[in-house]
Amino acid sequence: MIDLALRSAQDYHNAKAAATNNSESFWDDIANQFEWHQKWDKTLDYDFHKPEVKWFLGGKLNITENCLDRYVKSQPDQTAIIFEPNDPKEAAQHISYKELHSRVCRVANMLKANGAKKGDRICIYMPMVPELAVTVLACARIGAIHSVVFAGFSAAALAARINDADCTMLITADGGFRGAKITPLKDIADEALEQCPTVQSCIVLKRTGQKVAWNSVDIWWHDALEKVDDNCPAEIMDSEDPLFILYTSGSTGKPKGMVHSCGGYMVYTAYSFQNVFQYQKGDVYWCTADIGWITGHSYIIYGPLAVGATTVMFEGIPSYPDYDRFWEVCAKHQVNQFYTAPTAIRALQKHPSTLVDKHDLSSLKVLGSVGEPINTEAWHWYDDHVGKNKCPIVDTWWQTETGGILISSLAGVTKQKPTYATLPMPGIQAVLLDNEGNELEGEAEGILAIKHPWPSIARTIWGDHNRYKNVYFSAYPGYYFPGDGALRDAQGNFRITGRVDDVVIVSGHNLGTAPIENALNEHPNVVESAVVGFPHDVKGNALHAFVIVKDAAEQDGVLVSELRALVAKTIGPIAKPDRIQVVSGLPKTRSGKIMRRILRKLAAGEHDSLGDISTLLNPDVVQEIIDMR
Numbered sequence: 001m002i003d004l005a006l007r008s009a010q011d012y013h014n015a016k017a018a019a020t021n022n023s024e025s026f027w028d029d030i031a032n033q034f035e036w037h038q039k040w041d042k043t044l045d046y047d048f049h050k051p052e053v054k055w056f057l058g059g060k061l062n063i064t065e066n067c068l069d070r071y072v073k074s075q076p077d078q079t080a081i082i083f084e085p086n087d088p089k090e091a092a093q094h095i096s097y098k099e100l101h102s103r104v105c106r107v108a109n110m111l112k113a114n115g116a117k118k119g120d121r122i123c124i125y126m127p128m129v130p131e132l133a134v135t136v137l138a139c140a141r142i143g144a145i146h147s148v149v150f151a152g153f154s155a156a157a158l159a160a161r162i163n164d165a166d167c168t169m170l171i172t173a174d175g176g177f178r179g180a181k182i183t184p185l186k187d188i189a190d191e192a193l194e195q196c197p198t199v200q201s202c203i204v205l206k207r208t209g210q211k212v213a214w215n216s217v218d219i220w221w222h223d224a225l226e227k228v229d230d231n232c233p234a235e236i237m238d239s240e241d242p243l244f245i246l247y248t249s250g251s252t253g254k255p256k257g258m259v260h261s262c263g264g265y266m267v268y269t270a271y272s273f274q275n276v277f278q279y280q281k282g283d284v285y286w287c288t289a290d291i292g293w294i295t296g297h298s299y300i301i302y303g304p305l306a307v308g309a310t311t312v313m314f315e316g317i318p319s320y321p322d323y324d325r326f327w328e329v330c331a332k333h334q335v336n337q338f339y340t341a342p343t344a345i346r347a348l349q350k351h352p353s354t355l356v357d358k359h360d361l362s363s364l365k366v367l368g369s370v371g372e373p374i375n376t377e378a379w380h381w382y383d384d385h386v387g388k389n390k391c392p393i394v395d396t397w398w399q400t401e402t403g404g405i406l407i408s409s410l411a412g413v414t415k416q417k418p419t420y421a422t423l424p425m426p427g428i429q430a431v432l433l434d435n436e437g438n439e440l441e442g443e444a445e446g447i448l449a450i451k452h453p454w455p456s457i458a459r460t461i462w463g464d465h466n467r468y469k470n471v472y473f474s475a476y477p478g479y480y481f482p483g484d485g486a487l488r489d490a491q492g493n494f495r496i497t498g499r500v501d502d503v504v505i506v507s508g509h510n511l512g513t514a515p516i517e518n519a520l521n522e523h524p525n526v527v528e529s530a531v532v533g534f535p536h537d538v539k540g541n542a543l544h545a546f547v548i549v550k551d552a553a554e555q556d557g558v559l560v561s562e563l564r565a566l567v568a569k570t571i572g573p574i575a576k577p578d579r580i581q582v583v584s585g586l587p588k589t590r591s592g593k594i595m596r597r598i599l600r601k602l603a604a605g606e607h608d609s610l611g612d613i614s615t616l617l618n619p620d621v622v623q624e625i626i627d628m629r
C-alpha cells in the first residue's frame with residue numbers, strides 16, 4: 001500500500017496548510033507515490049478565466065498499472081473485488097488482484113482484437129457485474145476513453161450519449177438482474193443502435209440468458225474472449241489524456257459529457273479515498289452506488305484499487321429479497337466501511353429496525369453518505385441503528401465534475417457534525433459568495449465556490465469547451481461554480497443547502513428539469529411545461545410537472561400516464577415526475593420568463609410565502625393553480 005494517510009487532526013491541519021501555502025509541492029509529494037513511466041515537468045498550469053486546468057504536465061503513466069500491476073507484485077492474492085450477486089443464492093465471487101489483472105488484460109486484448117485503439121470512445125451499458133469493472137479497466141489499459149451509461153437509461157438517452165462522443169464500440173449484456181426484475185439491456189441497446197452510425201461492434205455479455213435478437217455488429221463476449229490471451233502491456237498515457245467521459249444532467253436539455261484525465265484523477269481519487277474512509281490494509285470497503293455514476297467510478301473502482309483495497313460490488317437493490325439486504329451483505333462480507341446515499345437510508349428507515357438489528361454489524365468502522373444533503377432524522381437513524389453510535393459518519397460533498405470528494409470529514413480524524421459535510425479536503429479552497437460574487441467571511445450562507453484547482457477537476461465538456469466555461473466559470477469569474485448553495489458555521493464547517501440552479505436531486509440522481517420538459521413537450525397535446533422539485537420524505541426531492549395542454553377535454557388520467565411513459569422512454573424511469581398537473585398558464589415575468597421560484601413554492605404547498613406576485617404578467621394563474629390542487 002502507498003502511504004497517503006492523514007491519521008490525526010494535526011495531520012489534517014498540517015496538510016491543509018501545506019496545500020494552501022504551496023499547492024504544487026503538496027501534490028508533487030502525493031503524486032510521487034504512484035508509478036509513472038516518466039515524471040511530469042510541471043505540476044500545474046491553470047487559468048480559470050480561459051478556462052484551462054492541467055496537472056502533472058508531461059507525466060506518463062497508465063492508471064491500471066497503478067491499480068493492478070503494482071499490487072500483483074506486492075499482494076497478488078489479496079482480494080480486489082468481492083462480487084455480491086442480485087440473488088443471494090448465487091455464490092459471491094472473490095477476485096484477487098492477480099485474477100483481476102489477468103481478466104482486465106484479456107478483455108483489453110478482446111477490445112483491441114475487435115478494432116479498439118487508444119483515443120477511441122467505448123460506450124459501456126452493463127449491469128453491476130464484475131465484467132463491468134473489468135471492461136472499464138480494460139479501456140483504461142489500452143487508452144480507450146470509456147463512457148459508462150447507467151443501465152437504467154432509455155434507448156433514446158443511450159443513443160444520445162453514444163452519438164455525442166461518436167463511440168465506435170458498445171459493450172452491453174443480454175439483460176441485467178435488478179431485484180425480481182430483469183432489465184432487457186440488449187433490446188434497449190438494439191433500439192439505440194438504430195440511431196448510432198458510428199458503432200462498429202457491439203460486444204454482448206451473457207448474464208441473464210434470455211433470448212436476444214442478433215445483428216451484424218453483435219459479438220458474444222465469451223466467443224470474443226476465447227480468441228485472446230491475457231498478455232497486454234499497458235498503453236502509456238499522457239497525464240492529461242482523457243481517461244473517461246461521464247454524462248451528467250445540466251440546466252439545458254443536452255447532457256454534459258464531463259471529461260476526466262488520467263493523472264490528476266488517479267492521484268486525487270486515491271488520496272481522498274484513503275483519507276476520508278481511513279481505509280486500512282485488509283479492510284473490506286463497500287460503496288453501494290452503481291458504476292454508471294461518478295461515485296462508482298471514483299469510489300468503487302479507481303480510488304479503492306489505486307490504494308490496493310478490497311472493494312465490494314453489489315448487483316442488486318436494497319429491498320431484495322427483503323429490506324435487510326444491505327445489512328445481510330455487511331455481515332456476510334464483514335464490511336468495515338459502508339458508503340451509501342441518504343435516499344437509501346430514508347427508504348430503509350421506514351421498515352422495522354429489527355431488520356437491521358438482527359444482523360451482526362460489528363465489523364463496521366466507518367459509514368458514509370453521498371449524493372444529496374442528509375436530513376437530521378436519517379443521519380441519526382444511520383448513526384444509531386447501523387453504526388450503533390460507534391462509527392464516524394462521513395458526509396461527502398462532491399460532483400461528477402469534481403471527480404472526487406471535496407468536502408467531508410475524515411472518519412474519526414476530524415470532527416463530524418450531523419447534516420454538515422464539514423471541512424474542505426486539503427488543497428480544496430472552498431468559499432461562500434454573495435450574489436454579486438463577493439467572498440463572505442466567517443459564519444455565513446451563500447453560493448459555494450472553489451477558488452483553486454485540484455487534480456481531479458473535469459477538464460472540459462466533451463465537444464463543447466464553451467459550455468464548460470459558461471456553466472462553471474462564467475457566473476463568478478475566477479472561481480469554479482458547482483451550482484450548490486451552502487452555509488458555514490463559526491468553526492468553518494460547511495452544510496450544503498441544495499442546488500441553486502435548475503437541477504433537482506431525486507433519490508440521489510442529478511436530474512436537469514430542461515430535458516424532462518423537452519420530453520413532455522414532445523407530446524402532441526402539450527403546449528408548454530415547467531418541471532420543479534418539491535421535498536419528498538424518501539427521495540429527498542420529487543418532480544412536479546406543470547403542463548399546459550391544447551385540448552383540455554383529453555382525460556387527465558390518460559394524459560398523465562402517457563406523459564410519464566414519454567419521460568421514461570426519452571430519459572429513463574428515474575426521471576418520471578411524481579405529479580403532473582394540467583394548468584391553463586404558467587406564472588411568468590413581463591419579459592416572458594417562467595417564475596420557477598413561484599412554481600417551487602406552489603409544488604411544496606408553501607402558498608403563504610409566495611412573495612409579491614403582482615408584478616407578474618399573469619398573477620391570476622397563481623391562484624388558479626392553488627385552487628386546482
Ligand code: PRX
Pocket residue numbers: 248294295369370371372373374395396397398399400401421482483484496498499505508509510
Ligand atoms: O447538489 C450536490 C449533490 O449532488 C450534486 C452532484 O451530483 P452528481 O454529479 O450526480 O454526483 C453525485 C455524487 C457525488 C451536488 O452538486 N450532493 C452530492 N453530495 C452531497 C450533495 N449535496 C449535499 N450533501 C452531499 N454530501
